[in-house]
Amino acid sequence: MSVSRSDIEDCVLRLLRQRxxxxxxxxxxxxxALAADEAAWRALMPAVRQVAxxxxxxxxxxxxxxxxxxxxxxxxxxxxxLRRGPTFEQAE
Known part of the structure; x- marks a missing residue:
């Protein structure tokens, strides 16, 4: 499974909306939330930090x-x- 920057951004915002x-x-x-096994999610961490x-x-x-x-x-x-920022949009 390939995870795009857009997938990561959407996931960050969705998780923050849920809290x-x-x-x-x-x-x-x-x-x-984006990768099934430990090796896969750990490999995503640099991309998640870049999107953050x-x-x-x-x-x-x-x-x-x-x-x-x-x-x-x-x-x-x-x-x-990661927390909601001043321009965090509540609506999807």
Whole structure:
């Protein structure tokens, strides 16, 4: 199965819509939703982070590490969480 950037973006936004407005998701939640086995979802993680970075630049999501907001260009490593951003659209 091939996963596109659009598939990843749609999944990030869908998972965030399914949670409370103040909740966050882990990038691995996205990868696991898109890939069946561990090797496949782990292989998706760099792409998920790239899409998260792009969405953060657009203001659609906010990337956090602990209680700090992380700059979109600085999310290549370490544990991060994804939250709704100021321009997160509620409607599909």
């Amino acid at each position: 409370a407005a103040t909740s966050s998701i882990c990038p691995s939640d996205v990868a696991r 970075s792009a969405l953060a630049r657009e203001g659609r999501i906010i990337v956090t590490q602990g209680s700090a907001t992380v700059h979109p260009d600085a999310i290549s490593h370490g544990p991060i969480r």
